[in-house]
Amino acid sequence: MPRPAVAPAAPIAAETSPVAGMAANPIVYFVLTDRFLNGNPANDRSYGRSPDGDKEIGSFHGGDLAGLTRRLKEGYFQRLGVNALWISAPYEQIHGWVQGGKAEFKHYGYHGYFALDYTVLDRNMGTAEELREMVDTAHAQGIRVLFDVVMNHPGYLDIETATQLSIPVLWPEAAQKYTLSDYHGWIDYNADKQRWAQWWGGDWVRAGLAGYREGGSDDFSKQLAFLPDFRTDNAQPVGLPPFLAGKSDSRAKPLPNATVREYLVSWLSDWVREYGIDGFRCDTAKHVEPASWQALKTASNAALADWKARHPRKKVDDAPFWMVGEVFPHGVERDDYYQQGFDSLINFDLQDRKLDEPAELDRLYSEYALALAAGRAGGRTFDVLSYLSSHDTRLYRRDRLMQAGSALLLAPGGVQIFYGDESARPAGPASAGDPQQATRSDMNWASPDLAVLAHWQKLGSFRARHVALARxxxxxxxxxxxxxxxxxxxxxxxxxxxxxxxxxxxxxxxxxxxxxxxxxxxxxxxxxxxxxxxxxxxxxxxxxxxx
The missing domain is CATH 2.60.40.1180 (Golgi alpha-mannosidase II)
Incomplete structure (x- = not known):
């Protein structure tokens, strides 16, 4: 991966007053909920999902909101100094699986990026009551909750979902006979537009199907990994997609004269209004029009203020809604994203730097501190969220997590702990066609590296006490x-x-x-x-x- 540039900056005076709330000193723990802790085994087989009987690379593993709550109550995140918990998107995903990698494994939406219904929880994640308990437990400890959200695309149409929701684009007996090797042969991609209209429909997404527009070639209109691309740039009002209108448990309701963007913004900000979600990590941010992100920020900020007014004893503080964007391969530079609703962006630079050489580390720290201070001059919004490991890139060397943990947790700006970096979680089974799957192994509760964990706890707690490290x-x-x-x-x-x-x-x-x-x-x-x-x-x- 090429190293993103760090913006040059002349030395300027340090800030003299910390910013309140999330923006002051973000210490974010990012967890793929399904791979963390199984707190309620009763929800493991929701929608007919089941283990694939092989390496279980892309199947649901059982982690859920109840598991997060258990570790919250045990003080696990507090001991790390964490002040924000970023969880994978918990709303309902496609029910079945699609071909993963080069047709190597059954790929479910365990990671939250194959959305089906933005208005209800995925049953594998838990119930509304379990989400409310998790958020309330976190807030009582001063820990904010962030959702991973996607406005660029929903999930693929899989055979199980098409069967269960009666979307008429499968060949006869598809649900009984399809296998990993012949998966696509059971979907009639040449079906007429009346049948494909029963899915999202051409007004909602680009998909290259009958009645749909082809994906474009620019960042805003392309189909990433052949996923259907939301037409958030469509200025025309749309109705509810037929499958959602007929879905008995959906909370999606028709919105008068609403566009695709307005529906998505309404659905996502409703989680904030209902549960007090404090922020979003926005996936594939450069593939969605800036106006959509600004609309999401504006609506979510109003929704959080409304929730706090109704639940004054449950809020962490009066800080506004917080948004961080994923813009690959963004580094430490201030640009127009910070005028489009984002408080911070993921920093792809740190993972590729030499973190265990003192001279190189000091050069990095100096660059970051100067660039961040210059970017904040005049009270402007500017921060980054640095990380060592990621579900989208790779795990940092497992034998260097003491040194690298020090480098990360003492870095200027915000920091993100990827679940298991603090315990030396080993990589999982790999896929030749999708190597990132190896970064998403189950949390190593049975065999944590206690020396690494103690090291990260000391550093994280120290950082939590000192906003000077961040700003x-x-x-x-x-x-x-x-x-x-x-x-x-x-x-x-x-x-x-x-x-x-x-x-x-x-x-x-x-x-x-x-x-x-x-x-x-x-x-x-x-x-x-x-x-x-x-x-x-x-x-x-x-x-x-x-x-």
Whole structure:
């Protein structure tokens, strides 16, 4: 992957007052809910879904909202310093499977990117009551909840969904006889437009079927991976797709004179209004018109304000709705996305940098801190969400998660922990045609790397206490051991991410002589003498003023 550019920036003064709410110091835990923890096995076979009997690469594995709630109640996310939980899209996915990779495995919508009905929960994820309990439990701990959302495309039409919802485009006996090897032979792609109109319909999506428009070649109109592409640019009012109008459990209702965009915005913002969802991670953001994202932000912000007014004891605070976008391969540069509803963008740069070489790491930190400060000048919205591992790219080296964890959790800007990076979750079964599937293995609850987990917990908790790490000015203090300071107003910290043994660290530009400091990593207390501190480092030093 080519390394995105980091925008050049001249040194400017550090911000002096932290921004409130999510924007101040995002520490986001991203979890593929289905692969995390099975809290309610009774929902595992919803819609007739079943294990595929092979490597289970693309099947549902049983993780659900009840599993997330269990770990919330146990304090798992609090111990990591997490202040936002990003979950895979929980609304209803296609019921069956499609061919995965090069027809190598049965590919279900366990990841949330094959949407069928945006208005109801997928039964594999749980019930409305379980979602409400999960959100309320998170909020009580000061943890916001973010949904992964997709406005670019719904899911494919699969044979099980077509059978269950009576969409008449299958050959006779398709539901009884189709297999992985002959899957597409049982779908009549040449059926007339009256039959294909019973699905989404040509006013709603581009799909290259009878009565539908072909996908285009530009970012906004192309069909990604042959998925049907929502016509969010269609200015004409549309009615409900026939399959949704006849779906007994759908909450989708006709909206007078509504466009495709207005339906999607209404459906997605309704989750905010009903449950108090605090933000969205927006998938494939560059493939949807900017006006659609702005409309979603405006509606969701109003919906969250309404929910908070009705549930004042359940809200985290009065911060506005927060949106982060996925714009591959965006780096640390401020552009028009920040004027189109986005508070932050995924940073694809950090994963490919040299994170265990002090000189390179300091160069990265300096670049990020300066670029972010320049981008925020004059009170402008600008932040990034950096990560080590991703479901869409690869897992970071499992044998370097101590060093890389330090690099990530001490980075300027927001940070995203991918589930299992904190416990050295191993990769899962791979697919030659879809290698990203290996990044989505089950959480390793039975065999976590406890040393890695303890390391991430110390760093995450430290970060959660110090907004200066996210928004402060950056200054290198020494080369051996490598140490740096971050300062934001009265919030001051010094870190030495690779320090071991007896070390001496200069701190005169940050802390005064005689000041007592705590090393949050080892728990040791030290006193500043002649502008320096001496201590026995346990692999990392995290210095903060003692209360």
């Amino acid at each position: 402060g000015s950056h200054q290198r203090l020494s080369q051996m051991p490598y140490s740096f300071a971050r300062v934001l107003g009265q919030d001051r910290v010094v870190a030495a991410p690779f320090a071991t043994g007896a070390v001496e660290i200069p701190v005169q530009d940050v802390f005064r002589d005689g000041e007592k400091l705590r090393d949050a990593y080892s728990g040791a207390s030290v006193t500043v003498i002649a502008g320096r501190v001496k201590l026995q480092a346990a692999g990392t030093v995290l210095l903060e003023a003692m209360d």
